[in-house]
Amino acid sequence: MSEHVEWSEPEAAAPSTSAAVTPADAADAARLVAFGLQPKLQPARDQEYTELLRRYREDPPFARLADAVAAGLGLVVLEVSPRAGMAVTAAEDSVFAVRMGDYARRTSADSGDRFLHGLAHLAVAALAFPRPEDLADDGYIGRVSVNGVDAFVRQACRRLEERAEEQGENTDPASDAPGLEAAWRIWARRTATGATKDARRLAGSTTGIVGKAVAFLTDSGFLQRTGDDNGGTYRTTARYQLQVRDMAGSAAMAELLELGVVPVTDGTATLLPPEESDDLDLVADAGLPFHSA
């Protein structure tokens, strides 16, 4: 949101000096927002889009107009640049927002499934941007694979399971209080994959859930499919980085803080195992994009 302010500062030779907004300007601004609503459209591929982006950056009144159009529609402008285009996303309760119930049907009835779908999205982002630097570096392109995301979450779950065992905890949940079951167990006990009659991915398996997440993100223009290895490999786009950095990450953090959980890190190193670790099983912090075997 702050980026366009930066660009507009050295503004000296703005072509339009007239303050009055014409209907044609409004139409152009709305048109730019409309381009932004097509997330898979590459700015470089469309001359009109490129032209409108240039005008946004060089003509501050036009930029304000486009921002206002977006805000009026219930959109948040993340960045306007040649690489990301008009990167807009849905504000809360906007008609453009994606609802979990529409995303996957079972989730409204089953909180376990709801969690699995949400965690799949979180894990894809965590593996795509494993280090804080990767999320901050505009040039960084993350790579993920479906099986890699599943393996990475399972590894983290296994680590928690081992830790619970070391401490002699009984993590088996009480039968009459399923909501108190530790979250990692939901993922760990769900099957990773499964044979189906028509050789498709089993939708309820964890790889099926991750596969749905990456397919959805691809439709959102956040990921691009690069291959079929490891259940499908993908690379991130500039929009995804913006979305995770400026919207999702902070929203989830805020929610976590509200739950009274304060994650303590020094902000540099992502994940170091406990120093006196005496086992071989290391934390799957995803220091790198997942590698195939």
Next chain:
Amino acid sequence: MTSPASTDSVPPQLSAGPRPALGPAADEGLARRLRALACTAPLHDLDARKANLAGEYSVYGMAEVALAAIDLVTLNMDFDTGADHDQIVARLIPRIAAQAPHRSVVEHERVARWVLENLINVGSVDRGFRAVYGTFASDGTYVRRDYDFKLIEEVPGPGGTVYLRTTDEAVNVLVGALDTDVTSAQIAAEVKLEVLISRGRLADAQLAAEQARYRTVQYSETLRRALDATRRNVRAVDWLQTVPDMIAEALDHVADRYRHENAILTNIRKARDESEDPEHKRRAAELVDIVKDCIRRHTQLQSRLLEAGPLFRAEQDRQAFATPMTTSGVDLYGHLVAPVLPLPVERAVRVTDAFFGRGTGLRTPVSVRVGDLVDILLTPPVEREHLGAEMPEPDLIATPDDSRFSEEQLAAAMELLDLPADAPRRLSGLLAQARRSDPDLPYLVALLAVHAASPAVGTAYRQGEEKLLFAVDDGTELDDPEFGGADLIVGTALLDAAGMAADRTEAA
């Protein structure tokens, strides 16, 4: 439970002080035994439920088939993938067939698939089992708990295929050594094996060798997981000490086992060659195969270990020597994933919901005009051209038929040579019978019989033939007006098609 998992340092198990007792001390052991007992329940359940199947299935011992299936999957689990579903079914069929030899092969296969699917528990969304047991909590209240476990799990393989692996629970139930340390159990099994061989007790030795192999598989599985984790993870690894130590330790272990197993191999080979008793010979030969398999698995493990070093260095170069960046914003794993996983699910779901709500982007709502709707509904479906372009009719020229024998003659000869497996015949008799129907036919029969003297065993093996024509010369002269030479004994050998198919897939 609510503190972040990544940052609080947990004292390692070895140096941990006495931990507070959780309720009555005996209760913990009881819970462990209840869980172990629960792992056997699906097997009993199979025998209990077979009566409900459509058809008369009580003749089959389902628990026995299930244990055999777990054995097979465990032994066929490779370092990388797992066991192939169809291969397991093919290998189960001989045992099932032995239980009910008069039933059809189709039914045997159905039983094999039923058992395997029930071990996976295909019907449930987790594809696992759940048992309920009760414990006393530390404050003395009685709590019922759910224990979730799997026996055979499905894992993704290369190219989107699905493989089977046995879980630790299944291996523990199978080996019967619950809650034991992998390494020490392996050493114990091998020491036992050596003692047994030195006393010449091969029957027990084979049992011990098989146990040693289960342990070997379990051990390489543990290491595979460790390597997988380290492969993803360079920054979190102590490259100065922990990793080189780990690799050195594992290599030492492989070298040690290798020496050990080679010694055993030499001993058993001697036992095999010196033994007079054919039964001893056979058992020793089987044992040799098992130990060879152990050595093969260790070699595989070793090559993995050797690859680990270069991989680490390459990844370290890529990461550690990159220009340092200013860091800002969120550490997704450390700040979100790690703290969320230990939370109770009803709280964790609020965080993942927040991430989902803001992280999925936008969808433009679909609005339908009635005019469009009518058009859409009335448009006939487009015929898909899945057959491709039309092929031009090939211009064929009939080649003159210059075969020495006609198709009918070949059919007659094949019918003549279609001998029952338990009744081989002399060539002279076959020739005489052939001559009665057609004066040319003996030539074809003689030709086929001579071919059968060197049967194409390799081809039959590759193509999975069920039987094979062979001919043997036992020194008898052929007394025939047209042919001379040996009076061959011609017969049919039955081949184990299912076993060969399984062998082929394993070799491939």
